[in-house]
Amino acid sequence: MRAFLTRFQRDESGATAIEYGLIISLIFLAIVGSLTIFGNTSSGLFNRAMDAIRTGMGG
Numbered sequence: 001m002r003a004f005l006t007r008f009q010r011d012e013s014g015a016t017a018i019e020y021g022l023i024i025s026l027i028f029l030a031i032v033g034s035l036t037i038f039g040n041t042s043s044g045l046f047n048r049a050m051d052a053i054r055t056g057m058g059g
Helices: 002-010 013-056
Strands: none
Touching: none
């Protein structure tokens, strides 16, 4: 039992998985935040581009 507890205490693979999970969650939050901030701006840009394409096609 003592050997198991010593080995369990030295094992760091779980900590690595938690660190990767935190990194992924921070990246996700950054993407969601940037989409929220720039969503309305890019929507207007897309609409203007589509209007210019329609005008250029004669419709």
